[in-house]
Amino acid sequence: MTDRPKIAFQGEPGAYSHEACRAARPDHEPMACGTFEDVIAAVREGSAELAMLPVENSTYGRVADIHRLLPHSGLHIIGEAFVRVHINLLGVPGATLEAVREAHSHLVLLPQCGGFLRANGIVGRVSPDNARAAREVAERADPSHAALASELAAEIYGLEVLARHIEDHDTNTTRFLVMAAEPDMTRRGSHGMLTSFVFRVRSIPAALYKAMGGFATNGVNMTKLESYMVDGSFEAAQFYADIEGHPDDPAVQRALEELDYFTHMLEILGTYPRDPRRP
Numbered sequence: 001m002t003d004r005p006k007i008a009f010q011g012e013p014g015a016y017s018h019e020a021c022r023a024a025r026p027d028h029e030p031m032a033c034g035t036f037e038d039v040i041a042a043v044r045e046g047s048a049e050l051a052m053l054p055v056e057n058s059t060y061g062r063v064a065d066i067h068r069l070l071p072h073s074g075l076h077i078i079g080e081a082f083v084r085v086h087i088n089l090l091g092v093p094g095a096t097l098e099a100v101r102e103a104h105s106h107l108v109l110l111p112q113c114g115g116f117l118r119a120n121g122i123v124g125r126v127s128p129d130n131a132r133a134a135r136e137v138a139e140r141a142d143p144s145h146a147a148l149a150s151e152l153a154a155e156i157y158g159l160e161v162l163a164r165h166i167e168d169h170d171t172n173t174t175r176f177l178v179m180a181a182e183p184d185m186t187r188r189g190s191h192g193m194l195t196s197f198v199f200r201v202r203s204i205p206a207a208l209y210k211a212m213g214g215f216a217t218n219g220v221n222m223t224k225l226e227s228y229m230v231d232g233s234f235e236a237a238q239f240y241a242d243i244e245g246h247p248d249d250p251a252v253q254r255a256l257e258e259l260d261y262f263t264h265m266l267e268i269l270g271t272y273p274r275d276p277r278r279p
Contacts, residue, residue, distance in 0.1 A: 004027060004028055004029040005027075005029070005048075005049040005050070006028060006029045006030075006031040006042075006047065006048040006049060007025050007028035007029070007030055007048060007049065007050040007051070007052055008031045008032075008033050008038075008042040008043060008047075008050070008051050009021050009030060009032065009033065009039060009052045009053075010033055010034070010035060010036050010038070010039050010053070010054075010129075011033075011129045011130070011131050011132070012032055012129055012131035012132045012135060013030075013032055013153075013156050014130075014131035014134055014135075014149060014150060014152050014153030014154075014157065015129060015130060015131040015149075015150070015153070016054075016083065016085055016174060017052050017053075017054060018030050018032070018131065018150075018152060019083060019150055019152055020054075020081055020083045020174070021052045022152075023081065023083060024081035024176070024178060025050060025052070025178065028050060031047070031048050036053060036065060036069055037069070039051045039053060040069065040074070040075060040179075043075055043179065043180065043181055044074055044181060046181075049180065050178055050179065050180055051075060051178070051179040051180075052176050052177075052178060053066060053176060053177050053179060054066070054174050054175070054176050055177055056174070057108065057112070057172070057173070057175075058169070058171060058172055058173045058174075059168065059169050059172050060108050060111060060112060063108070067198075067226065067228050067240050070177075070198070070240075070269055071198045071238075071267055071269070073179070074181070075179040075181060076179060076180055076181070076184070076269065076270045077177050077178070077179055077196050077269050077270025077271075077272050078178055078179065078180045078183070078184045078272050079177070079178035079273065079275075080175060080177055080178065080272060080273075080274070080275045081175070081176040081177075081275055082173050082175055082176075082275050082277040082278055082279075083173065083174050083175075083176060084172070084173050085167065085172045085173060085174050086150070086164070086165045086167065086172075087109060087112060087113045087149075087165070087166050087167045087172070088148070088149065088150065088151055088154065088161050088163065088164050088165065088166065089103060089116075089146050089147075089148060089161070089163040089166055090134055090137065090147045090148075090149055090153065090154045090157075090159040090160065090161060090162065091137070091143060091145075091146045091147075091159060091160055091162045092137065092138065092140075092141050092142070092143055092159060092160070093158070093159075093160055094143065094160075095143035095146070095160065095162060096143070096162065097120065097162045097163055099143045099144055100120070100122055100143070100144060100145070100162065101121075101122065101123065101144040101145070102122065102123050102124075102125050102144065102146070103117060103122050103123070103125065103145075103146045103147065103148050104125045104126075104133035104136065104137060104145065104146070104147050104148070105124070105125075105130045105133050105147060105148035105149065106126070106127060106129055106130045106133070107126050109130050109148050109149075110124040110148070112167050112168060112169075112172055113166045113167050113168055114168060115168045116163070116166040116167075116168070122146075127147075130147065130148060130153065131149060131150075131153045133147040134147040134149040134153040134156075134157045135153075135157050137159065138158055138159055146162060147159065148166075151164075173277075177196075177270075178272075179270070183271070184270075184271070184272070185246075185247075185248075185271055187246060188273050189273025189274060190276075191273065191275070191276050191278075192244060192245075192273070193244070193245060193246045193272065193273060193274065194223070194242055194243065194244060194245075194271070194273075194274050195242070195243050195245060195246065195247055195252065195268060195270070195271045196240070196241065196242050196243075196268070196269040196271075196272075197240075197241055197256075197268045197269055198239065198240050198241075198265075198266075198267050198269060199211075199238070199239050199241070199259065199263045199265055199266040199267070200237070200239070200263060200264055200265040201239070201262055201263050202263060202264050204262070207262050208239075208262075210262050211258070211259050211261075211262035211263060212225075212259075213258065214255040214257070214258030214259055215243065215255045215259075217255075218251040218252075218255045218258075219251055220243050220244065220245055220251050220252055220255045221243065221244040221245075222241060222242070222243050222244075223242045223243065223244060224240070224241060224242040225239060225241045226239065226241075227240075238265075243255075244274075246271055247268065
C-alpha cells in the first residue's frame, strides 16, 4: 500500500501501459484495471487521480475503441506520453528459443513482431493482454509456450527473456494520453502546447474542406485528423483532431471559430504540453 496518488491503466501488472505509467508519472502509483471503461470509471469515481490510455501505435495504428470512448468519458486530456515499445520473447526458466512453438500476446502486439515469429517458426496466439499472457505462460510452465511482453512482465512473473527487442521496426512507439477529471488550461512545458477536439460537420457541400480552411489560413498546424463512424451508422461520421497551440492563441481562436461555423458539434477534449519525444 502507498499514499501516492493513483494512475489507472488497462491490463495486468507488467503491461506496456504499466510501463508508461512508471515512465510518465513516476510520482503516481499504477493501478491495474480490466478494461478501458474501468480505467475511465476509476477516475470519474475518484479511486484514481489520472488515467493512462493508449491511442495509437506507430506500427499497428489506432487503438480500437479509444476514440469512441474519449468524447463520452467525462475526462480531460492533460498530457501525452510517447513510449518506446520493446517487445521481448519471455519463457519459463530453462526454456530455449529453439523449443518455443507458440507465442501468446495481445492482438495489437503480434503483428509488430511478425517477422521474428515467422523466421523462428513460432505461431502467434491471441491473448486479451500481454501481461496476462506472461502470467499464464508462467503458470503453464511449458517451455514450448512463450509470451510477447515487456521486461517488466518478465520480472513480475519470474520469466526469462529468450529474445530481446524483437519488434520489426526499431522506432516502434505507442502514444498515450494522460487524462484527469478536471481540465488544465494552464500553459506549461517547454515544447509547446497541443489541443485535441472532436467535431461533426454540418450536412452541406464541401463542409469538411471549408471547416479545415480556417486552420490553413491562420497558420495553425494540424498534426492529426481521423474520422470514424458513430451511433452504429454509416451516415454519421465524427472527426478527431490534434492541433498545435492553445485555445487562447489568437490564431487558434480564429481557426476554431471558423470550424464552429461549419459544425453542429465541437468538443475540446483537452489542452496539454507537447511530449519532448514527439516525432
